[in-house]
Amino acid sequence: MATGSATPGAPPPPAGPPQHKVRVSDVIASFRPSRRFKPPSPNTSVTSLDFDDTGELAIVARDDDTLxxxxxxxxxxxxxxxxQKYGVHLARFSHHAQSIIYASTKVDDTIRFLSTHDNSYIRYxxxxxxxxxxxxxxxxxxTFMSCSKDNTVKLWNLGSQSYYGMLNLHGATLGAYDPSATVIAIASxxxxxxxxxxxxxxxxxxxxxxxxLELEQRFLGPQKGQWTKIEFTNDGKSLVVATDGIGHFVLDAFSGDIQHFCxxxxxxxxxxxxxxxxSNHGAGTANGTTPANGQGDVCVTSDGQYLIGGSAEDGLLVWNISQAPTPNNVLEPTEKLPAQTKGAIVGYNPRTNLLASGDKDLTLWQPDVDLM
Known part of the structure; x- marks a missing residue:
């Protein structure tokens, strides 16, 4: 049985844009790792990352079945x-920092609503x-949206255990709300x-x-690449379609035209x-042979001007997606941020100039004042 009381209604979003002391463009090249948190086992991997609305808290799911x-x-x-019983993935803060939702990875396919205050389930x-x-x-x-390998997209309200809307769509595995909450994008x-x-x-x-299809053939070639994430920029004008290939698509969110291939x-x-x-839950890379789950290795900065992502190499890459498209739409990284680990999971704090990335470890990044 789920325990705990239902969450109150969502508060209004924080007024105005994120209150950065300096612009992202002033610090983007100076980000360096400032904190690094190692898991107890070298086989454990971070699989998802999220920030709360205030930007004060970050939550990661790991494949050792912990948050x-x-x-x-x-x-x-x-x-x-x-x-431990159900596993964890795709952990997301609600609009209240003391409650989260996450997907199960074992036993069943239930989404769980958890109070982080006393570690009790509010609802299933x-x-x-x-x-x-x-x-x-x-x-x-x-309200929130979930996609599944069962070829459905479901819409939920945190106050009710039953979904209020459903779409039957073949292969629809990725979803995102636009910043105005008036549009949902669903990727198949x-x-x-x-x-x-x-x-x-x-x-x-x-x-x-x-x-x-034509863009995949043009930019990714015969090997193509699987889609890993979709995300709107903060002005709702661009839509990022991330892949596990040699780059990511940035589309005009109104026309679908290609702006950049990062x-x-x-x-x-x-x-x-x-x-x-x-192959085995909770063992990360399974002795180094089986990759861990992910949620896409790229994110948009809070000002919507840059894309930050990982690659097969250590460190992070930065693309300036606010610049005019090149003639062939190929956008090279403008910066490479050095680190000793890969950025397999990446997130930008919604309220402050802080960056987080995860692979085995979780790394917090901040601008280095000596480089500014």
Whole structure:
């Protein structure tokens, strides 16, 4: 039985844009690792990462069936939560920092709503019949969207255990809300399509459909690449389609036209797709032979101007996606941020200039004042 009380209604989003002391463009080249948190076992990997609305907390899921919460303000580990029976992946803060939702990786395909205050379950969201591959929280309310390998997309309210909406879409494994919370994007890698729906009329046909087959053939070649994540920029004008190939697509969110192909010479950081099967839960890379799950190895900065991502090499790459497209639309990295580990999972703090990346370890990055 789930315990705990239902969460109150979502608070309004923080007023105004993120209150950075300096612009992202002023510090982007100076990010360096400032804290590094190692797991107890070298076989353990970080599989997902998220920040709360205030930017003060970060949560990571690991494939040792634990959730780790970090205080970004103090640069310290804050709490460990265990889910040994059900596993953990795609952990997301609700609009209240003391509650999270996450996907199960064992036993069943239930999404679990957990109070981090006392480690008790508030609610279970049952309905998917195969692995959950994407969880996206609505920016302005206590609703969220989940995608699954069962070929359904489900819409939920945190206050109810039953989904209130469902779409049957072949291969629809990735989803995202736009910043205004009026549009949802759903990606079907199997059909090379991205579908855009009006949130208020999700049960109607999509108002836009972007076919990326030609772009895949043009930029990724015969080997192509699987899609790992979709994300809107903060102004809602661009949509990132991340891949595990040699680059990522940045599309015009209104027309679907290509703006940039963010090229990475070394290729992917090597993670499995969200929801992919691993040979043994909780053992990370299975003695170094089986990659861990991921959620995409790239993110958009909070100002929407840059894409930051990992590759097969240590460190992080930075692409300036605010610049005008090149004639062939290929965008080379403008910066390479050095580190001693790969960036298999990457996230940018929504409120402060802090960056987080994960592979085996979790690394927090801050601008180095000596490099500014």
């Amino acid at each position: 780790q919460i970090y205080n970004c303000k103090e640069g310290k580990h804050a709490k460990e939560l265990k889910s 969201f049952r309905g998917h019949t195969d692995t959950v591959t994407s969880i996206s929280l609505c920016p302005s309310s206590d 890698p199997a059909t090379q399509n991205v579908l855009l729906y009006d949130v208020r009329n999700y049960d109607k046909s999509p108002f836009a459909c972007f076919d990326l 090229y990475r010479k070394a290729g992917s950081s090597g993670r499995l797709l969200p929801g992919a099967s691993t």
